Amino acid sequence: DxxxxxxxxxxxxxxxxxxxxxxxxxxxxENMFWYRQDPGLGLRLIYFSYDVKMKEKGDIPEGYSVSRxxxxxxxxxLESASTNQTSMYLCASRGSGNLYEQYFGPGxxxxxx
Amino acid sequence: xxxxxxxxxxxxxxxGEDFTTYCNSSTTLSNIQWYKQRPGGHPVxxxxxxxxxxxxxxxxxxxxxxxxxxxxxxxxxxxxxxxVGTYFCAGCYSGTYKYxxxxxxxxxxxx
Numbered sequence: 001d002x003x004x005x006x007x008x009x010x011x012x013x014x015x016x017x018x019x020x021x022x023x024x025x026x027x028x029x030e031n032m033f034w035y036r037q038d039p040g041l042g043l044r045l046i047y048f049s050y051d052v053k054m055k056e057k058g059d060i061p062e063g064y065s066v067s068r069x070x071x072x073x074x075x076x077x078l079e080s081a082s083t084n085q086t087s088m089y090l091c092a093s094r095g096s097g098n099l100y101e102q103y104f105g106p107g108x109x110x111x112x113x
Numbered sequence: 114x115x116x117x118x119x120x121x122x123x124x125x126x127x128x129g130e131d132f133t134t135y136c137n138s139s140t141t142l143s144n145i146q147w148y149k150q151r152p153g154g155h156p157v158x159x160x161x162x163x164x165x166x167x168x169x170x171x172x173x174x175x176x177x178x179x180x181x182x183x184x185x186x187x188x189x190x191x192x193x194x195x196x197v198g199t200y201f202c203a204g205c206y207s208g209t210y211k212y213x214x215x216x217x218x219x220x221x222x223x224x
Contacts, residue, residue: 031210040122042201042216043156050210058211090155099144101158102203102212 003027004093004105012111019078021108023091031094032074033102034058034066036087043090049074081112115140117204119215127223132189134218136202143207145185147176150217151198159187159200192222 007022025032031050035043035058045058047066055066063085067075074093078085088109092102119136126132136145144163148156160169162178162185169176175188185204189196199219203212 033211035214040216042119043203043214045211045213048211056210059213099161099163101146101161102148102156104155104157107155 004091004103006089006091006105006108008108009106010109010111012113013078013081014113015082017078017081017112019081019110019112021076021078021089021091021110023074023076023093023105024072025074025093025103026072027093027095027103028071029093029103030071030096032068033092033094034064034074034076035090035092036060037090037107038087046076081110083112086110086112115204115206115213117202117213117215119202119218121218122216123219123221125221125223126192128194129191132192132196132220133186134200134202134220135184135186136204136215137184138204138213139183140206141182142185142204143182144205145178146203146205146212147185147187148201148203149198150201154198156201189220192220194222194224196220197222 004025033048034046049055049068065077091105094102146161147159150156166180167178173190199217201217202215
């Protein structure tokens with residue numbers, strides 16, 4: 001059974017703090033994704049990675065960076081958290097090629113105060 | 114930019130009624146996927162459509178991909194309370210790794 005895990009279900013941080021969100025998958029997938037989900041806006045892609053140390057910007061990368069040092073792990077970094085980054089963050093992984101389903105983690109609800 | 118529009122945003126139905134959600138893209142899609150997210154849960158893959166005019170069924174769920182590969186629909190026959198959740202389409206364009214998600218349709222089924 002494919003498993004995608006995220007480091008925290010709930011996180012509360014202060015404005016200006018550096019925030020790390022970790023995602024780990026156990027299916028040896030090449031592709032990993034970070035989305036944020038907001039009411040009425042659906043899922044918006046922040047960054048994705050198609051291989052170790054490879055990354056591409058998604059639709060809303062501003063204020064975020066990512067790191068993929070190992071195939072199974074994809075980290076999302078908020079360099080200086082702001083209140084407009086309060087959201088649900090979802091990580092997903094997918095096998096090589098576009099014709100594969102994405103497997104999502106349980107999500108991290110981040111609140112920035 | 115590339116965008117996938119999904120309607121309606123919300124739908125409340127009586128148990129036993131039918132339900133349909135629609136997705137539209139302004140440009141041709143390579144393929145489209147559908148996901149369901151239960152309240153408090155994460156999106157779970159339902160199905161993928163690749164061919165023009167493709168129709169697939171999963172029990173009470175019918176998925177269609179338009180002839181021009183610019184639109185898709187999910188139809189649920191005789192809804193049940195277990196169908197509650199948000200349904201997302203996600204379209205993929207040629208030459209890209211990423212999927213563009215629709216805004217989702219939140220379905221509420223009244224018993």
